[in-house]
Amino acid sequence: MDNSAIAGNFDLLAKLMDINGENSFKTKTYSIAAFNIEKLPMPLKDTPKDKLFTIKGIGDSVGKKIIEMLDTGQLAVLNEYIQKTPPGVIEMLSIKGIGPKKIHTIWKEMGIESIGELQYACNENRLTLFKGFGEKTQQNVLESIEFYFQSQGHFLYAQLDEIFPQVEGYLKKIFSQDKVRVTGNYRRQALTIEELEFVVLETNDVIKPKFQTAQPPELLEEKPRTLLYKLKNGLKLRLYTGSTNRAGELFNTTGSAEFIEAFNKAFPNLKYKGDETEDDEIIFSRAGIEYIQPCMREPAAVIDKAKKKQLPQLIQPEDIRSIIHSHSNWSDGSNTLEEMADECIKRGYEYLVISDHSQTAGYANGLKEDRIRAQHKQIDELNNQLKPFKIFKSIESDILNDGSLDYPDSVLKTFDLVLASVHSNLKMTEEKAMARLIKAIENPFTRILGHMTGRLLLSRNGYPVDHKKIIEACAANKVVMEINAHPRRLDMDWKWISYAMEKGVLLSIDPDAHFLSGYDDVKYGVLAAQKGGLTKEWNLSSFGLKEFEEWIKLK
Numbered sequence: 287m288d289n290s291a292i293a294g295n296f297d298l299l300a301k302l303m304d305i306n307g308e309n310s311f312k313t314k315t316y317s318i319a320a321f322n323i324e325k326l327p328m329p330l331k332d333t334p335k336d337k338l339f340t341i342k343g344i345g346d347s348v349g350k351k352i353i354e355m356l357d358t359g360q361l362a363v364l365n366e367y368i369q370k371t372p373p374g375v376i377e378m379l380s381i382k383g384i385g386p387k388k389i390h391t392i393w394k395e396m397g398i399e400s401i402g403e404l405q406y407a408c409n410e411n412r413l414t415l416f417k418g419f420g421e422k423t424q425q426n427v428l429e430s431i432e433f434y435f436q437s438q439g440h441f442l443y444a445q446l447d448e449i450f451p452q453v454e455g456y457l458k459k460i461f462s463q464d465k466v467r468v469t470g471n472y473r474r475q476a477l478t479i480e481e482l483e484f485v486v487l488e489t490n491d492v493i494k495p496k497f498q499t500a501q502p503p504e505l506l507e508e509k510p511r512t513l514l515y516k517l518k519n520g521l522k523l524r525l526y527t528g529s530t531n532r533a534g535e536l537f538n539t540t541g542s543a544e545f546i547e548a549f550n551k552a553f554p555n556l557k558y559k560g561d562e563t564e565d566d567e568i569i570f571s572r573a574g575i576e577y578i579q580p581c582m583r584e585p586a587a588v589i590d591k592a593k594k595k596q597l598p599q600l601i602q603p604e605d606i607r608s609i610i611h612s613h614s615n616w617s618d619g620s621n622t623l624e625e626m627a628d629e630c631i632k633r634g635y636e637y638l639v640i641s642d643h644s645q646t647a648g649y650a651n652g653l654k655e656d657r658i659r660a661q662h663k664q665i666d667e668l669n670n671q672l673k674p675f676k677i678f679k680s681i682e683s684d685i686l687n688d689g690s691l692d693y694p695d696s697v698l699k700t701f702d703l704v705l706a707s708v709h710s711n712l713k714m715t716e717e718k719a720m721a722r723l724i725k726a727i728e729n730p731f732t733r734i735l736g737h738m739t740g741r742l743l744l745s746r747n748g749y750p751v752d753h754k755k756i757i758e759a760c761a762a763n764k765v766v767m768e769i770n771a772h773p774r775r776l777d778m779d780w781k782w783i784s785y786a787m788e789k790g791v792l793l794s795i796d797p798d799a800h801f802l803s804g805y806d807d808v809k810y811g812v813l814a815a816q817k818g819g820l821t822k823e824w825n826l827s828s829f830g831l832k833e834f835e836e837w838i839k840l841k
Contacts, residue, residue, distance in 0.1 A: 304386030374400030402745015444773035534558030548586030611796035689725025707736030771811025783818025794826035
């Protein structure tokens with residue numbers, strides 16, 4: 287083990303001790319040791335053990351640990367801290383702008399255990415509620431996290447949605463409009479994406495020189511009919527090349543493996559040939575079935591629906607008529623109720639359901655009973671001013687560990703509707719999660735079940751649930767299931783939308799907005815919902831004001 291590795295272990299030990307809230311004098315000892323060892327001119331492994339303790343900056347404790355590392359290649363105390371610190375918390379050390387002390391606060395006081403959760407907390411304006419985290423710090427942390435994720439090569443659909451026009455525009459500029467078509471996961475509206483894929487009707491020999499610019503992307507892989515590049519932002523760009531059959535190439539690179547296999551089995555004699563001017567609509571026409579939108583080319587079952595002309599009229603962003611599930615500055619949002627309502631009116635929405643955090647969510651400035659009464663008074667005043675637009679009184683009530691909601695019935699009945707969500711104690715077995723959720727669903731005040739599994743895409747798996755039983759419980763209790771439109775949640779997952787509709791369960795595409803710009807996320811909820819075949823008739827946030835008021839009265 288060389289000096290650099292030994293110093294690195296001491297540096298990590300000092301940081302992990304700080305993160306765990308240990309005595310700062312002890313942690314400083316190891317950070318100083320790391321600094322001194324890194325600068326030593328001679329290798330410690332070649333130094334006699336009895337001489338180690340005479341080196342400046344190496345005392346008894348540090349010296350014994352150096353000997354342990356030289357003898358075993360390990361440092362037991364470091365391994366202990368690694369074992370008791372969540373991996374996601376250790377990973378936060380990679381984020382510029384937050385040191386061990388701040389990570390301690392993030393973990394121990396905010397209850398955040400991964401970079402993705404931290405990013406989500408920044409998006410919810412939550413860091414500013416804690417000492418040492420101002421608005422500028424929060425923004426710097428958010429930017430550093432986004433840079434970190436990009437360097438890992440994993441992107442949310444929403445992140446690529448911003449990059450896509452530039453990439454597509456560049457490719458069409460250098461190869462012409464007719465020779466470039468987007469395909470793959472982006473065309474299929476996948477929730478997370480590692481590669482942006484295009485069909486380019488040119489050979490590799492023609493394409494490669496075009497990328498020899500002043501700052502060329504890295505060529506990772508070349509095959510006779512594909513090129514894989516890595517762009518400067520970490521995004522991988524895959525080009526399907528060499529074909530003169532645009533329709534066939536588009537078709538074969540768009541659908542999931544399951545979809546393509548099932549389609550070929552259903553139409554074994556179908557010829558994919560077409561000329562360069564045709565897209566893949568022609569293939570469905572030749573098969574004699576309805577055109578299947580790229581977003582739905584996932585399960586094999588959709589092919590039978592197309593054969594029977596039973597494909598749904600998919601919901602569109604313009605079908606959303608309200609904002610349900612949003613947070614104002616009464617809890618952890620950044621805008622006033624009036625500002626949020628004005629933005630809704632500006633965007634053409636008919637009503638706003640304000641669902642601030644409940645009293646258990648102290649980390650999010652959740653509302654105690656006295657503040658609920660004050661907020662309701664303000665809502666009444668605003669509703670008088672803003673007619674015919676209306677603000678509905680709601681709350682995102684925490685589902686407690688035993689499945690109960692965190693207000694007594696006397697408070698819950700003062701709301702127009704209650705949205706129930708899990709925010710704490712997320713490490714549950716399926717048995718525990720199911721008992722907790724079912725009890726909340728059966729609560730007569732629960733009208734909407736929020737972000738069902740608590741997942742954060744690319745950073746936190748949801749707690750395990752039996753989706754069918756949850757859907758059936760919602761059907762039995764007339765509870766709406768949320769499709770949380772935040773690009774990092776998109777929860778419930780689109781794969782269960784068709785089963786929910788089959789069981790008569792309403793869905794609701796809700797942005798969970800904490801900023802006015804959060805209303806934009808409705809789009810990503812719609813795109814995810816389209817994959818599951820959602821129609822506007824089955825979406826609560828597509829109800830007009832009068833229809834919504836009737837729904838409120840139903841329970």
